[in-house]
Amino acid sequence: MSNIIEVSGVSKRFGGVIANHDISLKVKKGEITGLIGPNGSGKTTLFNSIVGFHPIDEGSITFEGSEISKLQVQDIARLGLLRTFQQTRIYGKMNCVQNMLISIPHRKAAFMDMFAPHSSADNEKALSLLEFVGLYEKRNLLGGDLSFGQQKLLEFAMALMNDPSVLMLDEPTAGINPTLINGLIDRLKKANEEFGITLFVIEHNMRVIMNLADDIYCLAHGEMLAQGSPDEIQNDTRVIDAYLGAH
Protein backbone atom coordinates (compact mmCIF):
# COMPACT_ATOMS: atom_id res chain seq x y z
CA MET A 1 0.00 0.00 0.00
CA SER A 2 1.60 3.28 -1.10
CA ASN A 3 1.59 6.50 0.87
CA ILE A 4 -0.45 9.26 -0.77
CA ILE A 5 0.59 11.97 1.72
CA GLU A 6 3.99 12.01 3.41
CA VAL A 7 4.74 14.65 6.00
CA SER A 8 8.33 14.67 7.21
CA GLY A 9 9.89 16.90 9.84
CA VAL A 10 7.32 19.68 9.56
CA SER A 11 7.55 22.55 12.02
CA LYS A 12 5.34 25.63 12.25
CA ARG A 13 5.70 28.53 14.66
CA PHE A 14 3.33 31.44 15.26
CA GLY A 15 5.53 34.01 16.97
CA GLY A 16 6.72 32.29 20.14
CA VAL A 17 4.15 29.50 19.95
CA ILE A 18 5.45 26.28 18.47
CA ALA A 19 2.27 24.83 16.99
CA ASN A 20 3.93 21.90 15.23
CA HIS A 21 7.41 20.57 15.97
CA ASP A 22 9.13 18.01 13.78
CA ILE A 23 5.94 16.22 12.77
CA SER A 24 6.17 13.21 10.45
CA LEU A 25 3.30 11.03 9.32
CA LYS A 26 2.09 9.01 6.39
CA VAL A 27 -1.41 8.68 4.96
CA LYS A 28 -1.87 5.41 3.09
CA LYS A 29 -3.71 5.47 -0.20
CA GLY A 30 -7.26 4.15 0.01
CA GLU A 31 -7.34 3.94 3.80
CA ILE A 32 -8.81 6.03 6.58
CA THR A 33 -6.21 7.70 8.75
CA GLY A 34 -7.14 9.40 12.00
CA LEU A 35 -5.53 12.31 13.80
CA ILE A 36 -6.35 12.85 17.45
CA GLY A 37 -4.98 14.93 20.28
CA PRO A 38 -6.13 17.27 23.02
CA ASN A 39 -7.31 20.80 22.23
CA GLY A 40 -4.47 23.01 21.08
CA SER A 41 -2.20 20.12 20.21
CA GLY A 42 -1.68 21.39 16.64
CA LYS A 43 -4.02 19.19 14.61
CA THR A 44 -5.69 21.97 12.64
CA THR A 45 -2.36 23.74 12.16
CA LEU A 46 -1.01 20.58 10.56
CA PHE A 47 -4.07 20.38 8.29
CA ASN A 48 -3.59 24.02 7.30
CA SER A 49 0.08 23.36 6.54
CA ILE A 50 -0.73 20.38 4.32
CA VAL A 51 -3.33 22.20 2.22
CA GLY A 52 -1.11 25.26 1.81
CA PHE A 53 -3.14 27.62 3.97
CA HIS A 54 0.07 28.98 5.45
CA PRO A 55 3.76 28.35 4.68
CA ILE A 56 5.66 25.90 6.89
CA ASP A 57 8.93 26.79 8.62
CA GLU A 58 10.72 23.48 8.13
CA GLY A 59 10.19 20.06 6.65
CA SER A 60 8.60 18.63 3.57
CA ILE A 61 5.10 17.58 2.52
CA THR A 62 4.55 15.40 -0.52
CA PHE A 63 1.32 14.43 -2.23
CA GLU A 64 1.40 11.48 -4.64
CA GLY A 65 5.18 11.70 -4.55
CA SER A 66 5.60 15.39 -5.42
CA GLU A 67 6.48 18.23 -3.08
CA ILE A 68 3.51 20.51 -2.32
CA SER A 69 4.74 22.57 0.64
CA LYS A 70 5.46 25.56 -1.62
CA LEU A 71 2.20 25.45 -3.59
CA GLN A 72 -0.84 27.73 -3.18
CA VAL A 73 -4.15 26.58 -1.73
CA GLN A 74 -5.90 26.51 -5.11
CA ASP A 75 -3.11 24.54 -6.79
CA ILE A 76 -3.15 21.91 -4.06
CA ALA A 77 -6.94 21.68 -4.22
CA ARG A 78 -6.74 21.18 -7.98
CA LEU A 79 -4.32 18.28 -7.46
CA GLY A 80 -7.19 16.52 -5.69
CA LEU A 81 -6.29 17.16 -2.05
CA LEU A 82 -9.28 18.76 -0.37
CA ARG A 83 -10.20 19.69 3.19
CA THR A 84 -13.33 20.63 5.08
CA PHE A 85 -13.31 23.14 7.91
CA GLN A 86 -13.90 22.77 11.62
CA GLN A 87 -15.98 25.96 11.46
CA THR A 88 -18.14 24.89 8.54
CA ARG A 89 -17.68 26.93 5.41
CA ILE A 90 -20.34 26.91 2.73
CA TYR A 91 -21.62 29.62 0.41
CA GLY A 92 -24.36 31.12 2.59
CA LYS A 93 -26.36 33.12 0.04
CA MET A 94 -26.49 30.39 -2.58
CA ASN A 95 -28.90 27.49 -2.46
CA CYS A 96 -27.70 23.92 -1.89
CA VAL A 97 -27.77 22.96 -5.56
CA GLN A 98 -25.74 26.05 -6.49
CA ASN A 99 -23.31 25.25 -3.69
CA MET A 100 -22.88 21.82 -5.26
CA LEU A 101 -22.65 22.97 -8.89
CA ILE A 102 -19.78 25.36 -8.25
CA SER A 103 -17.91 22.63 -6.37
CA ILE A 104 -17.19 20.60 -9.49
CA PRO A 105 -13.51 19.81 -10.05
CA HIS A 106 -11.57 22.69 -11.60
CA ARG A 107 -8.52 20.61 -12.43
CA LYS A 108 -8.55 21.13 -16.18
CA ALA A 109 -10.66 24.31 -16.30
CA ALA A 110 -9.67 26.33 -19.39
CA PHE A 111 -10.44 30.02 -19.78
CA MET A 112 -13.67 29.48 -21.71
CA ASP A 113 -14.89 26.94 -19.14
CA MET A 114 -15.76 29.92 -16.97
CA PHE A 115 -18.73 30.54 -19.25
CA ALA A 116 -19.88 26.95 -19.51
CA PRO A 117 -23.53 26.19 -18.80
CA HIS A 118 -24.33 23.68 -16.07
CA SER A 119 -24.33 20.26 -17.69
CA SER A 120 -27.13 17.84 -16.91
CA ALA A 121 -24.52 15.33 -15.71
CA ASP A 122 -23.33 17.84 -13.10
CA ASN A 123 -26.92 18.52 -12.10
CA GLU A 124 -27.68 14.84 -11.62
CA LYS A 125 -24.51 14.29 -9.67
CA ALA A 126 -25.31 17.28 -7.42
CA LEU A 127 -28.82 15.97 -6.71
CA SER A 128 -27.70 12.41 -6.06
CA LEU A 129 -24.96 13.55 -3.66
CA LEU A 130 -27.46 15.79 -1.86
CA GLU A 131 -29.63 12.74 -1.52
CA PHE A 132 -26.62 10.75 -0.30
CA VAL A 133 -26.14 13.15 2.64
CA GLY A 134 -29.90 13.54 3.18
CA LEU A 135 -30.35 17.13 2.05
CA TYR A 136 -32.39 16.52 -1.09
CA GLU A 137 -35.57 18.09 0.29
CA LYS A 138 -33.67 21.17 1.36
CA ARG A 139 -31.89 21.62 -1.95
CA ASN A 140 -33.62 24.92 -2.79
CA LEU A 141 -32.88 26.52 0.59
CA LEU A 142 -30.00 28.94 1.00
CA GLY A 143 -26.88 27.38 2.49
CA GLY A 144 -26.86 29.99 5.24
CA ASP A 145 -30.40 29.05 6.32
CA LEU A 146 -29.47 25.44 7.10
CA SER A 147 -28.70 24.31 10.64
CA PHE A 148 -25.04 23.84 11.59
CA GLY A 149 -25.24 20.08 11.28
CA GLN A 150 -26.89 20.33 7.85
CA GLN A 151 -24.22 22.79 6.73
CA LYS A 152 -21.63 20.22 7.75
CA LEU A 153 -23.34 17.60 5.61
CA LEU A 154 -23.56 20.08 2.73
CA GLU A 155 -19.84 20.81 3.03
CA PHE A 156 -19.15 17.08 2.94
CA ALA A 157 -21.31 16.69 -0.16
CA MET A 158 -19.54 19.63 -1.82
CA ALA A 159 -16.20 17.98 -1.15
CA LEU A 160 -17.44 14.72 -2.74
CA MET A 161 -18.68 16.72 -5.75
CA ASN A 162 -15.08 17.80 -6.31
CA ASP A 163 -13.89 14.18 -6.86
CA PRO A 164 -10.88 14.48 -4.56
CA SER A 165 -8.35 11.66 -4.20
CA VAL A 166 -7.79 12.64 -0.57
CA LEU A 167 -10.34 14.32 1.67
CA MET A 168 -9.16 15.82 4.93
CA LEU A 169 -12.02 16.26 7.40
CA ASP A 170 -11.64 18.52 10.42
CA GLU A 171 -13.98 17.17 13.11
CA PRO A 172 -16.75 15.90 10.84
CA THR A 173 -19.06 14.93 13.71
CA ALA A 174 -18.67 18.02 15.90
CA GLY A 175 -22.04 19.74 16.25
CA ILE A 176 -23.95 16.90 14.66
CA ASN A 177 -26.94 15.43 16.44
CA PRO A 178 -25.71 12.20 18.17
CA THR A 179 -28.49 10.16 16.57
CA LEU A 180 -27.14 11.11 13.13
CA ILE A 181 -23.50 10.31 13.89
CA ASN A 182 -23.88 6.63 12.98
CA GLY A 183 -25.35 7.65 9.65
CA LEU A 184 -22.42 9.94 9.07
CA ILE A 185 -19.89 7.22 9.91
CA ASP A 186 -21.61 4.99 7.34
CA ARG A 187 -21.40 7.72 4.75
CA LEU A 188 -17.74 8.37 5.45
CA LYS A 189 -17.00 4.65 5.10
CA LYS A 190 -19.04 4.55 1.92
CA ALA A 191 -17.11 7.50 0.49
CA ASN A 192 -13.92 5.63 1.30
CA GLU A 193 -14.97 2.22 -0.01
CA GLU A 194 -17.27 3.01 -2.91
CA PHE A 195 -15.88 6.32 -4.19
CA GLY A 196 -12.30 5.26 -3.40
CA ILE A 197 -11.47 8.46 -1.53
CA THR A 198 -8.61 8.34 0.95
CA LEU A 199 -9.74 9.97 4.21
CA PHE A 200 -7.64 11.78 6.76
CA VAL A 201 -9.79 12.70 9.74
CA ILE A 202 -9.35 14.89 12.81
CA GLU A 203 -11.83 13.73 15.43
CA HIS A 204 -12.48 14.24 19.12
CA ASN A 205 -15.19 11.64 19.39
CA MET A 206 -13.20 8.50 20.31
CA ARG A 207 -16.04 6.14 19.50
CA VAL A 208 -16.19 7.58 15.98
CA ILE A 209 -12.48 7.54 15.25
CA MET A 210 -11.94 4.05 16.72
CA ASN A 211 -14.76 2.78 14.51
CA LEU A 212 -13.59 4.57 11.44
CA ALA A 213 -9.82 4.68 11.18
CA ASP A 214 -7.40 1.99 10.10
CA ASP A 215 -4.45 3.87 11.48
CA ILE A 216 -4.32 6.66 14.09
CA TYR A 217 -1.80 9.36 14.94
CA CYS A 218 -1.92 11.23 18.24
CA LEU A 219 -0.53 14.74 18.69
CA ALA A 220 0.16 16.49 22.00
CA HIS A 221 1.75 19.89 22.57
CA GLY A 222 2.63 20.17 18.91
CA GLU A 223 4.62 16.94 18.84
CA MET A 224 3.84 13.46 17.56
CA LEU A 225 3.05 11.34 20.60
CA ALA A 226 1.98 7.98 19.26
CA GLN A 227 0.95 6.10 16.18
CA GLY A 228 -0.79 2.78 15.71
CA SER A 229 -3.97 0.84 15.14
CA PRO A 230 -7.09 1.85 17.10
CA ASP A 231 -6.41 -0.92 19.62
CA GLU A 232 -2.82 0.11 20.16
CA ILE A 233 -3.78 3.78 20.59
CA GLN A 234 -6.58 2.95 23.03
CA ASN A 235 -4.17 1.06 25.24
CA ASP A 236 -1.27 3.49 24.97
CA THR A 237 -0.72 5.06 28.39
CA ARG A 238 0.93 8.14 26.87
CA VAL A 239 -2.24 8.87 24.89
CA ILE A 240 -4.45 8.36 27.92
CA ASP A 241 -2.19 10.61 29.99
CA ALA A 242 -2.27 13.31 27.31
CA TYR A 243 -6.05 13.30 27.27
CA LEU A 244 -6.40 13.23 31.02
CA GLY A 245 -3.74 15.90 31.41
CA ALA A 246 -1.21 13.85 33.36
CA HIS A 247 1.75 15.88 32.07
Next chain:
Amino acid sequence: MNKTLLYAVLLIVTVVAPFMFPTFGTQLATLWLMVVVALTWDLTGGQMGYNSLGNIFFYGTGMYVAAVVTISLVYSVSDYTNAAGGGTFQFTWAQYLTGLALGSIAAGLFCAACAVIIGYITFGLRGPYFAIGTLGVAIAAGELVSNWDWVGGGQGIALPVYPGDLDQGKTVFYFLFAGLGVGLFIFLKWLYGTRFGLALNAIRDDEDKADGMGLHTMRYKLTAWAIAAFFVGIAGAISAFQLIHFEPLETAYQTINLGIFMVVCVLLGGKGTLWGPVVGAIMFHVFKEVTWNYFLGWQWVALGALIVITVVYFQDGIMGWLMRVRPEWFGVSVDRSGKAEAAE
Protein backbone atom coordinates in the same frame (compact mmCIF):
# COMPACT_ATOMS: atom_id res chain seq x y z
CA MET B 1 -45.48 33.74 -20.69
CA ASN B 2 -45.92 36.66 -18.27
CA LYS B 3 -42.23 37.30 -18.39
CA THR B 4 -42.14 37.45 -22.18
CA LEU B 5 -45.00 39.94 -22.09
CA LEU B 6 -43.20 42.05 -19.48
CA TYR B 7 -40.02 42.13 -21.52
CA ALA B 8 -41.99 43.01 -24.68
CA VAL B 9 -43.77 45.91 -22.95
CA LEU B 10 -40.50 47.22 -21.53
CA LEU B 11 -38.83 47.03 -24.91
CA ILE B 12 -41.70 48.94 -26.56
CA VAL B 13 -41.58 51.60 -23.82
CA THR B 14 -37.82 51.91 -24.40
CA VAL B 15 -38.31 52.45 -28.12
CA VAL B 16 -41.21 54.92 -28.00
CA ALA B 17 -40.13 56.89 -24.89
CA PRO B 18 -37.97 59.51 -26.65
CA PHE B 19 -40.77 60.18 -29.16
CA MET B 20 -43.48 60.43 -26.51
CA PHE B 21 -41.43 62.72 -24.26
CA PRO B 22 -39.20 64.61 -26.71
CA THR B 23 -38.35 67.31 -24.15
CA PHE B 24 -36.86 64.69 -21.86
CA GLY B 25 -34.58 63.16 -24.51
CA THR B 26 -31.32 63.88 -22.72
CA GLN B 27 -32.80 62.95 -19.33
CA LEU B 28 -33.87 59.56 -20.65
CA ALA B 29 -30.45 59.01 -22.20
CA THR B 30 -28.86 59.77 -18.81
CA LEU B 31 -31.28 57.31 -17.21
CA TRP B 32 -29.87 54.56 -19.45
CA LEU B 33 -26.35 55.65 -18.56
CA MET B 34 -27.27 55.19 -14.89
CA VAL B 35 -28.65 51.73 -15.66
CA VAL B 36 -25.39 50.77 -17.40
CA VAL B 37 -23.08 52.00 -14.62
CA ALA B 38 -25.32 50.47 -11.92
CA LEU B 39 -25.46 47.05 -13.63
CA THR B 40 -21.70 47.01 -14.18
CA TRP B 41 -21.02 48.14 -10.60
CA ASP B 42 -23.22 45.33 -9.32
CA LEU B 43 -21.25 42.78 -11.36
CA THR B 44 -18.30 43.15 -8.98
CA GLY B 45 -19.90 44.97 -6.02
CA GLY B 46 -23.07 42.94 -5.69
CA GLN B 47 -22.42 39.58 -7.33
CA MET B 48 -18.74 39.23 -6.39
CA GLY B 49 -18.62 41.25 -3.15
CA TYR B 50 -15.83 43.57 -4.23
CA ASN B 51 -17.10 47.10 -3.64
CA SER B 52 -15.21 49.28 -6.07
CA LEU B 53 -15.39 53.03 -5.65
CA GLY B 54 -13.16 53.44 -8.68
CA ASN B 55 -15.39 52.28 -11.54
CA ILE B 56 -15.67 55.95 -12.52
CA PHE B 57 -12.05 55.60 -13.65
CA PHE B 58 -13.28 53.55 -16.61
CA TYR B 59 -15.94 56.14 -17.42
CA GLY B 60 -13.40 58.97 -17.54
CA THR B 61 -10.79 56.92 -19.35
CA GLY B 62 -13.40 55.83 -21.89
CA MET B 63 -14.18 59.48 -22.59
CA TYR B 64 -10.54 60.37 -23.19
CA VAL B 65 -9.77 57.31 -25.30
CA ALA B 66 -12.78 58.05 -27.53
CA ALA B 67 -11.72 61.69 -27.88
CA VAL B 68 -8.10 60.88 -28.68
CA VAL B 69 -9.04 58.18 -31.20
CA THR B 70 -11.60 60.37 -32.97
CA ILE B 71 -9.29 63.38 -33.21
CA SER B 72 -6.16 61.46 -34.15
CA LEU B 73 -7.97 59.81 -37.08
CA VAL B 74 -8.11 63.25 -38.75
CA TYR B 75 -5.78 65.73 -36.97
CA SER B 76 -2.78 65.82 -34.68
CA VAL B 77 -4.02 65.66 -31.10
CA SER B 78 -1.49 68.23 -29.83
CA ASP B 79 -2.41 70.74 -32.57
CA TYR B 80 -6.05 70.22 -31.69
CA THR B 81 -5.66 70.72 -27.95
CA ASN B 82 -3.12 73.55 -28.31
CA ALA B 83 -5.62 75.54 -30.35
CA ALA B 84 -7.90 75.48 -27.27
CA GLY B 85 -10.97 76.03 -29.40
CA GLY B 86 -9.31 78.76 -31.48
CA GLY B 87 -8.56 76.82 -34.64
CA THR B 88 -10.94 75.48 -37.21
CA PHE B 89 -11.25 71.72 -37.17
CA GLN B 90 -13.92 70.24 -39.40
CA PHE B 91 -15.18 66.67 -39.21
CA THR B 92 -17.23 65.17 -42.01
CA TRP B 93 -20.12 62.80 -41.37
CA ALA B 94 -17.94 59.84 -42.21
CA GLN B 95 -15.13 61.02 -39.93
CA TYR B 96 -17.60 61.64 -37.10
CA LEU B 97 -19.25 58.25 -37.34
CA THR B 98 -15.93 56.43 -37.72
CA GLY B 99 -14.67 58.23 -34.64
CA LEU B 100 -17.82 57.37 -32.70
CA ALA B 101 -17.64 53.69 -33.61
CA LEU B 102 -13.89 53.12 -33.38
CA GLY B 103 -13.57 55.44 -30.37
CA SER B 104 -16.24 53.54 -28.43
CA ILE B 105 -14.76 50.12 -29.19
CA ALA B 106 -11.24 51.32 -28.39
CA ALA B 107 -12.51 52.86 -25.15
CA GLY B 108 -14.12 49.58 -24.11
CA LEU B 109 -11.06 47.48 -24.93
CA PHE B 110 -8.59 49.92 -23.37
CA CYS B 111 -10.63 50.08 -20.15
CA ALA B 112 -10.91 46.29 -20.00
CA ALA B 113 -7.10 46.06 -20.29
CA CYS B 114 -6.74 48.70 -17.55
CA ALA B 115 -9.08 46.67 -15.32
CA VAL B 116 -6.89 43.58 -15.70
CA ILE B 117 -3.74 45.51 -14.81
CA ILE B 118 -5.24 47.52 -11.92
CA GLY B 119 -7.17 44.48 -10.74
CA TYR B 120 -4.04 42.35 -10.63
CA ILE B 121 -2.68 44.80 -8.03
CA THR B 122 -5.83 45.80 -6.14
CA PHE B 123 -7.59 42.42 -5.91
CA GLY B 124 -5.11 41.52 -3.20
CA LEU B 125 -7.10 43.97 -1.07
CA ARG B 126 -10.40 43.01 0.47
CA GLY B 127 -13.46 44.74 1.89
CA PRO B 128 -13.06 48.45 2.62
CA TYR B 129 -9.39 48.37 1.58
CA PHE B 130 -10.38 47.46 -1.96
CA ALA B 131 -12.97 50.27 -1.99
CA ILE B 132 -10.43 52.87 -0.84
CA GLY B 133 -7.70 51.50 -3.10
CA THR B 134 -9.85 51.76 -6.21
CA LEU B 135 -11.13 55.20 -5.17
CA GLY B 136 -7.49 56.26 -4.97
CA VAL B 137 -6.89 55.04 -8.53
CA ALA B 138 -9.80 57.12 -9.84
CA ILE B 139 -8.80 60.28 -7.97
CA ALA B 140 -5.15 59.93 -8.99
CA ALA B 141 -6.14 59.42 -12.63
CA GLY B 142 -8.26 62.58 -12.58
CA GLU B 143 -5.38 64.63 -11.16
CA LEU B 144 -2.85 63.17 -13.59
CA VAL B 145 -5.01 63.80 -16.63
CA SER B 146 -5.77 67.37 -15.54
CA ASN B 147 -2.01 68.02 -15.69
CA TRP B 148 -1.49 66.33 -19.04
CA ASP B 149 -1.49 69.08 -21.68
CA TRP B 150 -1.53 66.72 -24.65
CA VAL B 151 -5.17 65.91 -23.84
CA GLY B 152 -6.05 69.47 -22.87
CA GLY B 153 -5.06 69.44 -19.20
CA GLY B 154 -7.48 70.96 -16.71
CA GLN B 155 -9.33 72.72 -19.56
CA GLY B 156 -10.60 69.43 -20.83
CA ILE B 157 -11.14 68.52 -24.43
CA ALA B 158 -13.93 69.10 -26.92
CA LEU B 159 -15.27 66.64 -29.45
CA PRO B 160 -16.93 67.60 -32.72
CA VAL B 161 -20.62 68.46 -32.49
CA TYR B 162 -23.12 66.01 -33.95
CA PRO B 163 -23.07 66.93 -37.65
CA GLY B 164 -26.83 66.60 -38.24
CA ASP B 165 -29.94 68.12 -36.71
CA LEU B 166 -29.36 68.54 -32.94
CA ASP B 167 -32.77 67.18 -31.88
CA GLN B 168 -32.11 64.16 -34.02
CA GLY B 169 -28.72 63.92 -32.29
CA LYS B 170 -30.43 63.68 -28.90
CA THR B 171 -32.49 60.75 -30.13
CA VAL B 172 -29.38 59.09 -31.58
CA PHE B 173 -27.58 59.32 -28.23
CA TYR B 174 -30.66 58.05 -26.43
CA PHE B 175 -30.68 54.94 -28.61
CA LEU B 176 -26.92 54.44 -28.24
CA PHE B 177 -27.27 54.41 -24.44
CA ALA B 178 -30.48 52.37 -24.56
CA GLY B 179 -28.89 49.85 -26.92
CA LEU B 180 -25.86 49.55 -24.66
CA GLY B 181 -28.12 49.11 -21.63
CA VAL B 182 -30.35 46.48 -23.23
CA GLY B 183 -27.33 44.64 -24.64
CA LEU B 184 -25.64 44.68 -21.24
CA PHE B 185 -28.78 43.42 -19.51
CA ILE B 186 -29.16 40.50 -21.93
CA PHE B 187 -25.45 39.70 -21.66
CA LEU B 188 -25.55 39.68 -17.84
CA LYS B 189 -28.74 37.61 -17.79
CA TRP B 190 -26.90 34.99 -19.83
CA LEU B 191 -23.65 35.36 -17.85
CA TYR B 192 -25.31 34.87 -14.45
CA GLY B 193 -26.86 31.67 -15.73
CA THR B 194 -23.46 30.13 -16.49
CA ARG B 195 -20.77 28.80 -14.17
CA PHE B 196 -19.41 32.36 -14.08
CA GLY B 197 -22.39 33.63 -12.07
CA LEU B 198 -22.04 30.92 -9.43
CA ALA B 199 -18.29 31.46 -9.18
CA LEU B 200 -18.78 35.19 -8.54
CA ASN B 201 -21.34 34.42 -5.82
CA ALA B 202 -19.01 31.85 -4.29
CA ILE B 203 -16.22 34.44 -4.12
CA ARG B 204 -18.66 36.86 -2.49
CA ASP B 205 -19.87 34.36 0.11
CA ASP B 206 -16.49 32.89 1.09
CA GLU B 207 -13.44 33.51 -1.05
CA ASP B 208 -11.13 31.37 1.11
CA LYS B 209 -13.50 28.45 0.69
CA ALA B 210 -13.59 29.04 -3.08
CA ASP B 211 -9.77 28.98 -3.10
CA GLY B 212 -9.87 25.81 -1.05
CA MET B 213 -12.18 24.17 -3.58
CA GLY B 214 -9.75 24.91 -6.38
CA LEU B 215 -11.60 27.74 -8.13
CA HIS B 216 -9.42 30.02 -10.26
CA THR B 217 -10.57 32.98 -8.17
CA MET B 218 -8.16 35.57 -9.60
CA ARG B 219 -9.16 34.64 -13.14
CA TYR B 220 -12.82 35.13 -12.32
CA LYS B 221 -12.23 38.41 -10.52
CA LEU B 222 -10.13 39.91 -13.31
CA THR B 223 -12.56 38.80 -16.02
CA ALA B 224 -15.55 40.17 -14.11
CA TRP B 225 -13.95 43.56 -13.63
CA ALA B 226 -12.74 43.63 -17.24
CA ILE B 227 -16.31 43.00 -18.44
CA ALA B 228 -17.59 45.82 -16.21
CA ALA B 229 -14.81 48.13 -17.41
CA PHE B 230 -15.55 47.32 -21.04
CA PHE B 231 -19.16 48.45 -20.78
CA VAL B 232 -18.40 51.49 -18.60
CA GLY B 233 -15.67 52.51 -21.04
CA ILE B 234 -18.13 52.42 -23.95
CA ALA B 235 -20.66 54.37 -21.85
CA GLY B 236 -17.97 56.96 -21.20
CA ALA B 237 -17.19 57.18 -24.91
CA ILE B 238 -20.83 57.78 -25.81
CA SER B 239 -21.10 60.37 -23.01
CA ALA B 240 -18.07 62.17 -24.42
CA PHE B 241 -19.78 62.54 -27.81
CA GLN B 242 -23.06 63.52 -26.18
CA LEU B 243 -21.55 66.17 -23.89
CA ILE B 244 -19.19 67.47 -26.65
CA HIS B 245 -16.92 69.26 -24.16
CA PHE B 246 -15.70 67.63 -20.97
CA GLU B 247 -12.97 68.29 -18.44
CA PRO B 248 -11.14 65.83 -16.19
CA LEU B 249 -12.21 66.44 -12.58
CA GLU B 250 -15.89 67.40 -12.73
CA THR B 251 -17.01 65.46 -15.79
CA ALA B 252 -14.71 62.58 -16.67
CA TYR B 253 -13.36 61.35 -13.30
CA GLN B 254 -16.35 62.63 -11.31
CA THR B 255 -15.78 60.44 -8.25
CA ILE B 256 -18.25 62.29 -6.00
CA ASN B 257 -21.07 62.39 -8.52
CA LEU B 258 -21.55 59.48 -10.90
CA GLY B 259 -18.87 57.49 -9.05
CA ILE B 260 -21.04 57.45 -5.92
CA PHE B 261 -24.42 57.55 -7.66
CA MET B 262 -23.81 54.15 -9.28
CA VAL B 263 -23.25 52.63 -5.83
CA VAL B 264 -26.37 54.27 -4.40
CA CYS B 265 -28.46 53.02 -7.33
CA VAL B 266 -27.41 49.44 -6.61
CA LEU B 267 -27.91 49.71 -2.85
CA LEU B 268 -31.35 51.21 -3.42
CA GLY B 269 -32.43 48.55 -5.89
CA GLY B 270 -30.77 45.57 -4.23
CA LYS B 271 -27.21 44.24 -4.47
CA GLY B 272 -26.48 40.98 -6.20
CA THR B 273 -29.67 40.82 -8.24
CA LEU B 274 -30.18 41.40 -11.96
CA TRP B 275 -33.18 43.70 -11.63
CA GLY B 276 -32.05 45.56 -8.51
CA PRO B 277 -29.59 47.89 -10.27
CA VAL B 278 -32.15 48.65 -13.01
CA VAL B 279 -34.95 49.46 -10.55
CA GLY B 280 -32.52 51.38 -8.34
CA ALA B 281 -31.16 53.43 -11.23
CA ILE B 282 -34.65 54.45 -12.35
CA MET B 283 -35.75 55.39 -8.81
CA PHE B 284 -32.53 57.23 -8.08
CA HIS B 285 -32.59 59.18 -11.31
CA VAL B 286 -36.22 60.23 -10.83
CA PHE B 287 -35.54 61.21 -7.22
CA LYS B 288 -32.47 63.18 -8.26
CA GLU B 289 -34.22 65.05 -11.06
CA VAL B 290 -37.25 65.87 -8.91
CA THR B 291 -35.14 67.27 -6.08
CA TRP B 292 -32.93 69.19 -8.52
CA ASN B 293 -36.00 70.78 -10.05
CA TYR B 294 -38.24 71.43 -7.05
CA PHE B 295 -35.90 71.66 -4.06
CA LEU B 296 -33.00 73.52 -5.63
CA GLY B 297 -30.56 74.49 -2.93
CA TRP B 298 -31.57 71.49 -0.83
CA GLN B 299 -30.92 68.86 -3.48
CA TRP B 300 -27.66 67.60 -1.95
CA VAL B 301 -29.27 67.45 1.49
CA ALA B 302 -32.12 65.36 0.09
CA LEU B 303 -29.67 63.13 -1.75
CA GLY B 304 -27.54 62.71 1.37
CA ALA B 305 -30.64 61.82 3.38
CA LEU B 306 -31.58 59.21 0.77
CA ILE B 307 -28.11 57.65 0.97
CA VAL B 308 -28.16 57.60 4.78
CA ILE B 309 -31.64 56.07 4.93
CA THR B 310 -30.70 53.43 2.33
CA VAL B 311 -27.45 52.46 4.03
CA VAL B 312 -28.83 52.43 7.58
CA TYR B 313 -32.36 51.07 7.21
CA PHE B 314 -32.60 49.49 3.81
CA GLN B 315 -29.33 47.72 3.10
CA ASP B 316 -30.87 44.90 1.09
CA GLY B 317 -32.60 47.33 -1.26
CA ILE B 318 -35.93 46.75 -2.92
CA MET B 319 -35.11 43.36 -4.46
CA GLY B 320 -33.43 42.17 -1.26
CA TRP B 321 -36.50 43.14 0.72
CA LEU B 322 -38.74 41.28 -1.75
CA MET B 323 -36.55 38.19 -1.46
CA ARG B 324 -36.88 38.34 2.31
CA VAL B 325 -40.66 38.70 2.50
CA ARG B 326 -41.46 36.51 -0.53
CA PRO B 327 -38.66 33.92 -0.74
CA GLU B 328 -40.94 31.48 -2.59
CA TRP B 329 -41.09 33.90 -5.55
CA PHE B 330 -37.39 33.26 -5.96
CA GLY B 331 -37.62 29.48 -5.59
CA VAL B 332 -36.36 29.29 -2.00
CA SER B 333 -38.51 26.55 -0.48
CA VAL B 334 -38.46 23.07 1.03
CA ASP B 335 -39.46 20.34 -1.38
CA ARG B 336 -41.56 17.92 0.67
CA SER B 337 -42.22 15.69 -2.31
CA GLY B 338 -38.58 14.66 -2.37
CA LYS B 339 -37.30 11.12 -2.48
CA ALA B 340 -34.74 11.34 0.31
CA GLU B 341 -35.36 11.48 4.05
CA ALA B 342 -34.68 14.82 5.71
CA ALA B 343 -31.71 15.36 7.95
CA GLU B 344 -32.38 17.55 10.94
